[in-house]
Amino acid sequence: MSPVHPPGEAATARAVIDENGILVHWNEDARRLLGYGPGEAEGRPAADLLVPGSPVPGPEPDGTRWSGTVELRHRDGRTLPLWLLAHHRPQEHGGAWLVVTPLGGLDRLLEDDRLLRTALACSPCALAVFDENLRLHACNEAMADLVGLPRERIRGLRLAEISGRPESEDLEGQAREVLETGRKRDAYTYRRSGGESLAHAWLARFAPLVDDHGRVCGVCVTAHDFTEQYLARERLQLVNEASVRIGTTLDVTRTAQELADVCVPALADFVSVDLLELPEEGARAGPSSVTAPVTLCRVAHQSVTPGCPEALVQPGRVGRYPASSPQASSLVAGRTMVATNIATTLTEWLEWDRARGRRVRELGVHSTMSVPIQARGGTFGVAVLRRFRRSDPFTSDDVLLAEEITARAAVCIDNARRFGRERETALALQRSLLPRSLPRTAALEAASRYLPAARAGVGGDWFDVIPLSGLRIAMVVGDVVGHGVQASATMGRLRTAVRTLADIDLAPEELLTHLDDLVTRMSQEVGLEGASGEVGATCLYAVYDPVLRRCTLARAGHPAPVMVPPGQAARQIELPGGPPLGLGGVPFESTEVDVPEGTVLGLYTDGLIENRERDIDTNHRLLCSTLAGSAAGPDSLDDTCDRILHTLLPPGGVPDDVALLLARTRGLPSAQVETWEVRADPALVATVRKQVVRQLDLWRLSEAVFTGELVVSELVTNAIRYGEPPVRLRLIHDDTTLICEVSDGSHTAPHLRRARTYDEGGRGLLLVAQLAQRWGSRHTTDGKVIWAELSVVSEAAADPGQWPP
Template identity: 55%
Template sequence: MERLPTPAGERPDEPDACPEAAYTATATVNEQGIVTGWSEGARRLLGYLPSEVVGQAAARLLADDVDETAGPEAAAPEAAGRDTAGRERWSGTVALLHRDGHRLQRPLLAHRRTPGDSSITEWLVVSAVAGRPRTPGSEALREWTFTQSPDILAIFDADLRLVRANTAMERALSLTEDQMRGLRLPEIAPYPVSEEAQSKMRLALENGEPQQVEAYIRPTGVSPERGWPTSLAPLKDPDGRVRAVCMTAHSGTGEYLARQRMLLLNDADTRIGTTLDIARTAQELADVAVPRLADFAAVDLLDTPQHGGEPPPVPPAGPLTMCRSAVRSVLEDSPESLVAVGERTTYPALSPVAECLAQGRGALYEGTDPAIARWAAKGPQAARIRAVGTHSVMVVPMRARGTTLGVAFFSRHQRQEPFEPDDLVLAEELTARAALSVHNTRRYTRERTTTMTLQRSLLPHTLPDQAALEIASRYLPAGTQAGVGGDWFDVIPLSGARVALVVGDVVGHGIRASATMGRLRTAVRTLADVELPPDELLTHLDDLVIHLSADESGTQGAAETAAGIGTTCLYAVYDPVSRHCTLARAGHPPPAVVTPDGTVYFLDVPAGPPLGLGGLPFETMETELPEGSLIALYTDGLLEPRHHDIDEALDKMFQALAHPAPTLDTVCDQVLTALLTHRPDDDIALLIARTRALHADRVATWDLPSDPAIVAQARKNATDQLTAWGLDDATFITELTVSELVTNAIRYGKPPIQLRLIHADTTLICEVYDSSNTAPHQRRARTYDEGGRGLLLVAQLAHRWGTRHTPIGKTIWAEQTLTAD
């Protein structure tokens, strides 16, 4: 092969000369076998300057002839003719050619690499060149390794007595090797873990297998949880016989503490914020921190503003008064705290707690810190903390979503290690989780209070007085985190002494459900005032829900729920004169009836679709109820099965309804007691009514011919009936009302015509029926008009008046309130 020229005046290095110090010869070769890098060590080894080698084929540096066209496989590190395909590393001995022409047998190590962000792959070839020995012999090195290792090393003989101990062992146990020599481990370190370690030593002597101690060897003054993991290895002679045991305790404190902190955080995920109880969340924080992080923990919370808003982002300057919400200590009765849970505590303006809250970040303090001393001088609480021997303190503000909620205080007085910065990070993480839970609880409480207030304001505060039904009701909000739902009920007096009963259940929970419930309840009242029959009323209500959904579909993600699609409703009208009850339902559970003889059954009301689906009709059912019957309307939350199936729930409800009770309120209580063994998962509305009847002695009816001359006779009939009822004081208004309504029926209506008076307790109702569907309208008469004044007078004198349409004809009615004698 061609030899590279030797520069004039330069002497090559001697291959067998021993340099003063060892060095490494390094070169790089690309995948095509071209040298791309040449170090100073390579020049010293082979004598070539970089300019003589870089860019040349690496094969020219080999002492043996190779095919230069073979690529990198023929060049170092492939000079041995070995296949490197797919390999990342190669090592071996290669004959190299020195610049002066002699051969050098050198061990080479080659690594395939891709330097930096380059996509080009190259080989890094290195060779270590030994120098003159500058270190002691291997025996001395082994001795130094044993004595100077940072890990605990000790040797115990076959009798399990200490033979050797290194400096780390001496330092950890505060004993010299001479003091420990000849003693067994339990005699050196009288801890339970020492007994376990000695048992494992004996096992290692017997079976010759290494052993691990599950517990930890701990230095003097260090708590057990910060000890070191320990290994026991049998020491064997050349014949394989076990002569001694080597104990090694690795100082893995940092890794162990990091693992323990991670486990504590994982534990906190399941233990902090388990309920919507602020006091319990604060106590959970303290319980998690003690004893795994601190010896004492206290949580103090700032007061929530009276108007229900958020506390200020930063507490005001000056002394801070907070409520002690949680305490936990490793000592019985928590002597570190002068303040009991639920009491108030005040922190001076310059105390660490006040400064921490003002700065919005946690802080570490030593027990001798001037800030602690100043605090102790101004308050007995800090003095008590110092009196129990506290030597390390952490103060962490409880902040969530930019709002300061309180402070968490941690201290150590039993364990000797002070808090470290990593402990502060851990405490801040734990406190942040508790603070977020407290913040969410307060927000949920505010929202629930707002929803409850809205819900209560939309439900009837008092049930109206009427003669048709005796009524009692109950409303129970849901006890789950989902919040208050949209269940509602209503009692609506109608014309002719009739009464409408309504129970509904809006889909969803929270403020939106309550607001939707209010809109639907208002709509039901409006539709009831125009005297729509139950099936038509539900049809109009169904259309309303569809329109509400269409209005909200473009702005709300949960438009269907918000607009009330899926809402159920039951509407019933009871007439005390005929004792008939007319009902229709939209996806709602059917009502239960209890007859006076104790028979309980469901009314077979046709099951219409829930509101908001559209396109499907609602059907009406009419039934006659004996006087004194009970009718129970309810929402499905009452029968929500948890600890029983639906059949069992129905049986219990029937038994509770049929059980004799002095009042309807007692019946309501019996039903709820029988069915509710837990806080309800859904709202519950319960409405129970007992039917009354207006008998013939309270109702007077006259059929009238369509003749204006009959008006006077109609007035006389009405006056005579009032005298029979002892209602002479109502004669004037009644005569005027009868005269106007009968005259209008004769003039504008169609026969047959009927006059009816109903005496219902404190009201007197005058009704005139005719078969025409044309309804009168109140208007103000002009100066020369001959008519138009009578209906205006009726409207002014009566308590209320209106028109009730029937399938054939209409009824004009006027109701006046009777004054008590």
């Protein structure tokens, strides 16, 4: 540590104390201050200079600096209270403390106004001093340049009088507050100062001026230009705002409008977003494939003026842009294009489009920037930003900011287009897999509705009505977990499986068990293929018998159905919940309920009652009340479906797919059903045939006598010969179908086979298959049933006035 002072260094008393507290250096100014020469002070403990008992302040928390007032002894015995400043300086062998204090000789320098005036004149910081009446007392050249007026002309004016701008009144109010309270204040403003063409960001610092008596006698104002920091912060904030505001939905138009909204007024006075019209679905134009003239569709625009009067093209309209236009030039080049002084730089385009040229001149548009909307190697359109109210042109920083915001929007637009294509594909697949129309049966009247999700991808909701043997009818509603094409494809596989399992007349709980095994295998297949996610679904399966007027239901994690018996209130059918399909290993249970004729059944997916508008319980009560009111009135089931959807679903679209199936049950009169007990005696087959002929004559089904007699004969003979007692025969008919059912106590299913030429038997079921429209068998708890359906037209149907007899 050199004891030599640099040339021109201010007079300072300086001493160096080592780690042991010994004075190792003592300069001449220290001698003048305390009277000890260097030879007397150096080598002595520094503590010898302290007045005994006087307090010594401790070092600062980091241990590198120390300051405070201490009492020192002068050589002549006087006590001198001095403010000392000590810095810890690390050395090669330990460390030392450098102790300094200013000498009174500086007072002479401060009294010299020349140095102060020179400092104020040359200071890059704009500075002004206002007196206690807030009138300008003095300012330096930097402040005069900032104001744009000569110093000698504005002296004595108030701050508001100097500026004349409305915001200067607020600044003067803050200066007055500093004058009254004696506390410093900072103020921020973004404005154009006198004589400047561009606005700057300024930090104005107000500090009170206090005299020797502690009275505030004026205010000192300094102005600091922090435009670069301000603009950087504004750009960062705008980029952050864009990341939040752009891409809130998977809708192309909404995303384009969000892009325009973010850029106005932060970046431009008017913004238009135009997208390319792609020649075919799924096409992706690249920068090199765009040629002029360019056909663009206006998707969105925004302006600082309400109503966007600057727009010549309205959203949804298509326009053609020549090579001289900013839109085409930017798209063809594949990069951002900036044009200033448009009246001269874009003359060709404005002459080609005279209406646009007149509008540009009327508004005073002076700067335009066209940014291509590009993402993932594709070009989707162009965003054009214009300035006419803001006087400053677009800068290179504005270009980078616009490209960053547009790039974010481009990704969102690409995502929205991809989602739109996938959604249309999934929706087309979904609708193709759902039933086009519901079958007309004697068991019930049915109506249905399917609504895809408004914003999320199409799900795998489905419904079906499946005719079964014995005029029974199966109703099914299901919901596949997930969305998109995969969910729709899974739904198609499950619906096909349900129809196949229903065709073999499985009980509801058995059908769900087989369906659960299928979903488990599908989930395993997905895992083997490396796809993410698992396959899962819920399902409700119900079988209604119009003869017994009973319904058997089972569900797998699906909402329970609602029923409205005639003249009664709507209620939920209580049945075991069951686990969702795909869990495996958990049995399902079924429930049987009596269903009077005219009962309305409501089956639905969870999208109908789960939304953000209301809770599930409230929606369920609304469903029951709406269903009950419509069932009691003259509304058809189609009208009831529409009323339920209108009442329960939010107006902005459903967040999840909705499937709704309504059915009004019908009962088959007992006069249209006849049952016989048949003893296991082949000789009684002829008697049974005679009974069938009499019954068909009684039902006026004479056209079906021969076929019906033959089919019954074969089925009864097989049951007696190969089955087990008890054997029963049941005939059921409606206006178009005669059903012959023969049941026995054996669980062995029949098999259709082709008899050889010389075989004496084996042709019974083949004959039944040739004569019947449909035939088959189903298992029951105590055996099986073999059935055959014959097509008939009764005499009563041909002449309604003759029926019933």
